[in-house]
Amino acid sequence: MQLEEVHFNHDPSSASHDALTICRNGATGAIVAPEWKRGFPTQPAAYARDAISGAVTIKAKFSGGPHGGTVKIRAIDGAPPPPQQSGCLGLIVAIIDAIVRLFTGNILGEVGAAKVTFDASGRSALTTFKLIGQWLTPDGFVSKRETIWKWQYSSNGTWIDFETSTHTIYVVLGVPNAPWVQSGDASQLPWADALDQACAWALGAKTLDEAAERITTHVNRQHTASYSPMTMFGYTDYNLASYLTHVSSGGGFVMNCTDCADAVTTLSNLLGCSLAEGQFFTMKTRPFLTLAGDPSDPAAWVVWTWNYHEICWLNDFSSNTVWDGCLQLDMSNKPGTYVAKLPVKMTFDSGGANNYKPRLIDVGLGTLDTVVRHRRVI
Amino acid sequence: MQKEESMKIIAPRMEAARRRGLLLMRFKAWAARVERGTLSMRESLGGTRTRAVWDDPQRPGARIALTVTEHPSAVAAMNALADDLVANQLATLPPGPPDVGEVSFAHPPGAPPAVFFARANLTVWVTSFGIVPVEVDDVARTVDLDLTATPAGRPGTLSDIGRVAGDAYVKVLAPGAELVKSDGGIVVREGEMGQVQVFVVD
DSSP, rough: EEEEEESSSSOOTOOOOSOOOSSSSSSTTTOSSOSSTTTSOOOEEEEEEEGGSOOOOOEEESSSOOOOOOOEEEEESSOOOOOOSSSSHHHHHHHHHHHHHHHOOSOOOOEEEEEEEEEETSSOOEEEEEEOOOSSSSOOOSSEEEEEEEEEEEEEEEEEEEEEEEEEEEEEEEOOTOOOOOOGGGSSSBBHHHHHHHHHTTOOOOOHHHHHHHHHHHHHHOOOOEEOOOOOOOOSBOOOHHHHHHHHHHOOOOOHHHHHHHHHHHHHHHHTOOOEEEEEEEEEEEEEEOOOTTTGGGGHHHHEEEEEEEEEEESGGGEEEEESSSBEEEESSSSTTTEOOOOOSSSSSSSTTSSHHHHHEEEOOOEEEEEEOOOOBO | OOOHHHHHGGGGGGGHHHHOOOOEEEEEGSSOOOOOOOOEEEEEEEEEEEEEEEEEETTTEEEEEEEEOEEEEEEEHHHHHHHHHHHHBBBBOOOOTTTTSSSEOOOOTTSSOOEEEEETTTTEEEOOOOOOOOOHHHHHHHHHHHHOOOOOSOOOOOGGGGGTTTTOOEEEEEEEEEEEETTEEEEEEOOOGOEEEEEEEE
């Protein structure tokens, strides 16, 4: 008996009982099921926790079965926890193993047994399997995981191993929002390359607020990034591929507010958040902590005169709620002392002295733009 | 920087740029003559925009990026430069080195050094790109001089354009004429076809 195919995104029109539609990156086109096919490189799959309602199913196909017969097939966790060794060391090893499994281990549980019918040549049609004991809901959190399944068939009441398959699974909180799509322009399907980054940065986030906060923090605290007023990663489209390349390269790079707003919006929305990039105009700022700056270094507290500044808004301007990965505000009221605060889900301006706008702008109107954006990713 | 502001400086230079008689085709950022540091990264950024990064081996963290976008004509490049600068947060950008480009702008003191200029049908950004700031005026000057220089060797013909491969690019010279890219070829306006010189630069 052989496993031939495993389909995770077997219903591209829905994410309620199967995987999302994703692509590797903007140049590759959609990853089309089967994500696992004998003799071919394995493709990743992604699930949106909050979109799932009811049982999650996969589909699989087999060969080498009984000609014209029926067999019960299932898959169990192929990498179960090892038996715990005795003593303190054994306990420590078990704890570490449990932590690693919590964040990177199997999230899909096991493949429930189903009867598979084989044709006269011993091949099966695509057969639907229900996942059991899976932890995608309700406690799933942002993560990139490896699921190893040991496939078994039943013979005379005994389960016989016949195959092991390994799958890369991303877990996001909701169906990705704009610029990401689930149909249409394949270059705007969620990129696995971007999921790698977003899931690493927001690992463990259980809520959209936590996810957006972690993405904002990582964009702001990249030690290889520094601020320059020029948009370096695209103003019409967002050059996400370039940003990811520079982040992973370890070499220095510069970025401005638009680049930061694009990174925060695009990566957060990949996890299910609903942020948008929005500008406001004409200002001289109060001192703020520059991108990746050391709050204890007075030289890192800077003042700029800007034509515009761009940040992330919850949905649109009407939410009055913002994130800014480009800077940290000074919340101190004492001259010569600074208290850094990363703007995360902060009120833009409701008249309070500690709102984002009065903490950022010293002089100037800060007039809002008329539209918010979700820049197309390239 | 608002487009109306940059166009106040760009518009008066438009006519001279239009008649410069210089066109570059398939030019990539990494083909630029940068004599400082080691070429460490090449990026195609979509459309005709490319970026290359040079690292200074003597100064860890010191990097220069060159971002080049090819446009159909010098006039298009001048307008595109104004569009590019809209994506710069600063309210105003001072003029860049006077001998760089048809027109150039620069970051003011206190900002990471950067020069933005238009030359022929290219817009070119020369930016300090690492966590250690690097002066870029000299780099911009060298790059621009190389863009405008007449290549050594005998010129080829217009048919050579279709045979260019790899990182080679085409430099077309026709002093006094307006050169415009069109469907893979070149339209020569207000000039004589006979005066057109085509160089393939490897």
